[in-house]
Amino acid sequence: MSSRACPAAVLFDMDGTLVDTEDLWWDACVEVADGLGSPLGEADREALFGLSVEDAALHISGGPGAGAVESLLTDAFTRRLKNGVTMLPGAVALLEALHAAGIPAGLVSASPRPVVDLVLETVGGHRFRLSVAAGDSARNKPAPDPYLAAAARLGVDPAACVAIEDSPTGVASARSAGCAVIVVGPSGAGSGTNTTSGTNAVTAVPTLESVDLPLLRRLVSRAPL
Numbered sequence: 001m002s003s004r005a006c007p008a009a010v011l012f013d014m015d016g017t018l019v020d021t022e023d024l025w026w027d028a029c030v031e032v033a034d035g036l037g038s039p040l041g042e043a044d045r046e047a048l049f050g051l052s053v054e055d056a057a058l059h060i061s062g063g064p065g066a067g068a069v070e071s072l073l074t075d076a077f078t079r080r081l082k083n084g085v086t087m088l089p090g091a092v093a094l095l096e097a098l099h100a101a102g103i104p105a106g107l108v109s110a111s112p113r114p115v116v117d118l119v120l121e122t123v124g125g126h127r128f129r130l131s132v133a134a135g136d137s138a139r140n141k142p143a144p145d146p147y148l149a150a151a152a153r154l155g156v157d158p159a160a161c162v163a164i165e166d167s168p169t170g171v172a173s174a175r176s177a178g179c180a181v182i183v184v185g186p187s188g189a190g191s192g193t194n195t196t197s198g199t200n201a202v203t204a205v206p207t208l209e210s211v212d213l214p215l216l217r218r219l220v221s222r223a224p225l
Contacts, residue, residue, distance in 0.1 A: 008156035014109035016166040019085040028076035050167025052110040052140040090208030107131040110141045147177035180219040
């Protein structure tokens, strides 16, 4: 690819990447755990960060009854989302820039379909060419399946896509699928971008406000930053 190559698609994680739902998710987990008589601590908050509902249910239940806990978590999270969600800084501007450039945007989430659809109602489903939710692929994140499924449905090479994530679980999924990866959040704070070595390295930025078309082009061309 030339240094001017455009991404075949930009694939966004949802919770904590596009929309500010981390506190809502934590509150849902606390509610469910308290109801089960298993209160959570701060260490649990870190452990639950970026987990799918299935894995969070296993963490809270310890194994037995995880299926029932999964339903409780989905219900508790959905109730909170119905009050609306806030898009994170830079999200709308980036999506508009992609649309203007003719670059497809996809949503690749570890959340269940009812949660994804509820968020899409708020942020605008028209902004995304497709969405992949839990259950839409054989395995959830951190397996590569969700990103591979999104690329296959778009008819593009995963290596020509940029994935934007905010958690180690999501980054592992996108990297194993072969995507170039941007991680947004505290790990990207500081001065500028920071790229690890390797062909599908991870570029860290503090917010989506730091992501623009020139950066996306450099990532899919694997050119040095």
